[in-house]
Amino acid sequence: MNIFALNIALAVAWAALTGNFTLGGLAVGFVLGSGALYLAKPLFPGCDLYFLRGWRWVKLCVLFLYELVVSSIAVVWDVITPSTKARPGVIAMPLDVEDEMAILLVTNLISLTPGTLSLDVTDDRKTLFIHAMFADDPDAIRAQLKGGMERWVKEAME
Structure with missing residues (x-):
């Protein structure tokens, strides 16, 4: 699965859970999703390249x-x-x-x-x-x- 798409899905899920569908709410969700994906790196094979490119x-x-x-x-x-x-x-x-x-x-x-x-x-x-x-x-x-x-x-x- 595409890691970026998964990160976007996590951001939308965060915005839905908080009821804050603003750019700021999505940005917070994106950052939190990135943190969750970083912690779950061993589960996703292409995750290292995603974070390297983001950095x-x-x-x-x-x-x-x-x-x-x-x-x-x-x-x-x-x-x-x-x-x-x-x-x-x-x-x-x-x-x-x-x-x-x-x-x-x-x-x-x-x-x-x-x-x-x-x-x-x-x-x-x-x-x-x-x-x-x-x-x-x-x-x-x-x-x-x-x-x-x-x-x-x-x-x-x-």
């Missing part, structure tokens, strides 16, 4: 929020100070992810981060062009994005 998605969200805050502070600081440190430029970044959904997620996360914008992906889906607000060192930006967002997405999509 990777949580990690991706938390690390993206951290990057969002840090880059927002950098952009705001550059805007409010009299001297500008922005040296915009376009950077070509080779892509390791191959799946269309993974490429879409990487490009959207980069575009959502202040100071960077995904411009285009080549037809062969091997290179992503990025506009960066602080492009003094393109190699450092490439390394940061590849070691950060792209690697996190690749781990979450496995």
